[in-house]
Amino acid sequence: MRWVMSFLFVIQMYAMMAIMGIVFLPWALVSRHGARTACRTYCRWVRLTARLMVGLRTEVRGEVPQGEVLIASKHQSFLDIILIFGAVPAGKFIMKRELMWAPVIGQYALRIGCVPVERGKRGQAIARMIKDVARGAAVPGQLIIYPQGTRIAPGVKAPFKVGTAILYEQTGQPCVPAATNVGLFWPRKGIYRKPGLAVVEFLPVIQPGLEKYAFLERLETEVETASNALMKEAGFDAENHHA
Template structure:
């Protein structure tokens, strides 16, 4: 096994992270049941805990660059691992995700995701999923906050090229809101699957706003170009060449 000490530290980190999730979920449950703010405070407390423990337990520091949005916008982000969820949600006031419907049944995560206003989507047939997503978002339009969608629809390992899905364009067109793209390199240090966590500096970067009003095709082309270029830059900064995979 390569780097056995770091692997052991990673294992301890992962175990305590999920234990902390359970403890915080129980401690904050009464407040979360009666107040969406209570659920958000619980989730943000968990985000801070993970970032703090990752820094000293496995040497994985984290940083949020750019200007995290404060008003009602659509955030279209690159998704590489659980860590980019933590960095994005922890840096904005009222984030809510477009999420896979099956996550509703995940212990703690599912219950709190629904309490903070996340929108579950069945990813069976694409057209039906997009229609359902639009209807769910429309029904929740009165809830202020930042709606976060992962434009590729899934976690994508560093260096892999996966096309951007039309759902981000549908929401951009429907909501009529500005979009804040978000790039990341977190997958270099925290993989999609597995225990090992690599030391270094994991970054999520909020990019300049894409204003409302573009046609869907122009928006999608600009979103993909800007997020992929910025993510490649961040990965190279971390010592990973995305073009070498």
């Protein structure tokens, strides 16, 4: 029965994405605020239906970032995207270029200021973004980046890439680390969704001024430590798990 409910949840989730995308489209085309409102409404819908259909509750902890900041987050599944974007006032992502062509997602992502990057060419995207910020062309808001570059399953080790540190160093913006345990309940692949409490936690801000490798070491330590604590709270010991 849980698998059936998970399947129905996923079906309605993508159906509602298309419906909301079409309903909000006229407003989104003329207003960036309209595009953000559509995306935030969808985030609330996913959280509500996850709780009602599969018993998956969600929670955002910590001080929600405001203003011009970087958010460097652990990335385990689509759910952490939903929770972070739904919490911040003007989120925008560094995203894979292929998503530009995805129906609904691509058009709205560009409208809210997301930055598409090609696989293996993240450095070029960061260089371009630094130039945009310098000349004031970038869309204001909270830039969300995943330092490991992709979704990482709970218990799997993966390095934090230097691109985030370069962005931190060159933009001079504060960085808010974010931890999560969502992959325990909503895996990066597959249909099945588990009941429980999925959490994204915003951690204390890292102020500008650190050397990039010192920053990267601190970021990795804080994000991994907090994520492991959230997973342990949910009954999963990441430190003693061998994938």
